[in-house]
Amino acid sequence: MKILITGTSRGIGLACAKKYLEMGHEVIGFDVAESDLSSPSYTHMIVDIKKDLPDLDGINVLINNAGIQEGPDVIETNLSATIAVTEKYAFQDSIHSVLFMASSSASNGAEFPEYAASKGGVVTYMKNTALRLAKYGATSNSISAGGVYTPLNAHIMDDPKLMQQCLDETLLGRWASAEEIADLSYYLTNVNKSMTGQDLLIDNGEQLKSNFIW
Numbered sequence: 106m107k108i109l110i111t112g113t114s115r116g117i118g119l120a121c122a123k124k125y126l127e128m129g130h131e132v133i134g135f136d137v138a139e140s141d142l143s144s145p146s147y148t149h150m151i152v153d154i155k156k157d158l159p160d161l162d163g164i165n166v167l168i169n170n171a172g173i174q175e176g177p178d179v180i181e182t183n184l185s186a187t188i189a190v191t192e193k194y195a196f197q198d199s200i201h202s203v204l205f206m207a208s209s210s211a212s213n214g215a216e217f218p219e220y221a222a223s224k225g226g227v228v229t230y231m232k233n234t235a236l237r238l239a240k241y242g243a244t245s246n247s248i249s250a251g252g253v254y255t256p257l258n259a260h261i262m263d264d265p266k267l268m269q270q271c272l273d274e275t276l277l278g279r280w281a282s283a284e285e286i287a288d289l290s291y292y293l294t295n296v297n298k299s300m301t302g303q304d305l306l307i308d309n310g311e312q313l314k315s316n317f318i319w
């Protein structure tokens with residue numbers, strides 16, 4: 106299959122690119138940064154998803170992963186550009202599945218205001234996409250991760266005390282790896298046939314953890 110992934114230079118997008126390559130697929134990666142990933146089945150394209158998107162045919166799986174956490178372009182990058190990418194590449198006969206990297210902040214409202222709002226928008230748009238992709242027999246789902254070990258969180262990972270505080274907020278006392286998210290992505294897009302319009306919360310029980318007093 107031909108897989109288009111945004112934000113493949115590092116983090117979750119890079120782990121996803123490696124996973125789909127390992128499973129024998131052709132991967133096209135968009136990123137504003139260069140990539141060290143070298144494989145005959147991998148094509149890296151320097152593309153800012155907020156700007157002109159190149160013409161590509163025959164995409165089977167689209168993974169909307171590129172995103173930023175703060176700054177003036179959060180809504181434009183995480184929501185408007187994600188919509189533009191999906192409208193351009195997903196609605197064609199070849200499409201099999203679309204996946205969005207939302208965030209646990211979409212359901213609990215935590216983190217930077219624009220970030221939480223952008224990811225809430227992504228979850229709603231994912232459902233809208235599911236409704237419109239059904240005629241192609243294609244699925245649309247999203248992953249809402251809590252903490253994941255990626256360079257996005259370097260400022261936390263580099264501070265042992267802060268890192269431990271974050272881990273203590275979760276029920277399982279851990280964060281996910283980018284590879285775990287990539288495995289789940291593969292399942293959702295390439296194994297799953299019947300689940301569509303759904304958002305999966307992968308937060309090590311962070312939102313479930315509560316201190317209810319009986």
Ligand SMILES: NC(=O)c1ccc[n+]([C@@H]2O[C@H](COP(=O)([O-])OP(=O)(O)OC[C@H]3O[C@@H](n4cnc5c(N)ncnc54)[C@H](O)[C@@H]3O)[C@@H](O)[C@H]2O)c1
Nearest residue numbers: 112114115116117136137153154171172206250253255257
């Ligand atoms: N890491 C986490 O804890 C976490 C948790 C929940 C959700 N997410 C989401 O998962 C996705 C990936 O996160 P990550 O941790 O791997 O981030 P990351 O910052 O490590 O990697 C993101 C990649 O996207 C690229 N990118 C950013 N803006 C772009 C643009 N306009 N055009 C093209 N490429 C662009 C960056 O250059 C980078 O390579 C993001 O949407 C993020 O919001 C991450």
